[in-house]
Amino acid sequence: MGEAERGDSAPRLRVSFWCSNGHETQPSFAGDAEVPETWDCPRCGFPAGKERENPPDPPRTEPYKTHLAYVRERRSDEDGEAILAEALAKLRGEI
Numbered sequence: 001m002g003e004a005e006r007g008d009s010a011p012r013l014r015v016s017f018w019c020s021n022g023h024e025t026q027p028s029f030a031g032d033a034e035v036p037e038t039w040d041c042p043r044c045g046f047p048a049g050k051e052r053e054n055p056p057d058p059p060r061t062e063p064y065k066t067h068l069a070y071v072r073e074r075r076s077d078e079d080g081e082a083i084l085a086e087a088l089a090k091l092r093g094e095i
């Protein structure tokens, strides 16, 4: 056992977090920092927890979409623009 490394006065604490996809991330914290319960996985964005066998549940898989976003996804951009223009016109009372 040698001496602790010198030159880094603030001890860093490395904590492993695992997401439900099995990704491990190891953010490091200052020795006196409060380590959070969960950490966002940098690879998939899921929440990651400190228990490898029991990662936090992934976020719900049904993202909220506005009707317009849904329509725009299914149609060409051109149609989407027309629908948007129509919606705006309705808002303005032009139809």
Ligand SMILES: [Zn+2]
Residues within 6 Å of the ligand: 019, 020, 021, 022, 023, 041, 042, 043, 044, 045, 046
């Ligand atoms: Zn992940």
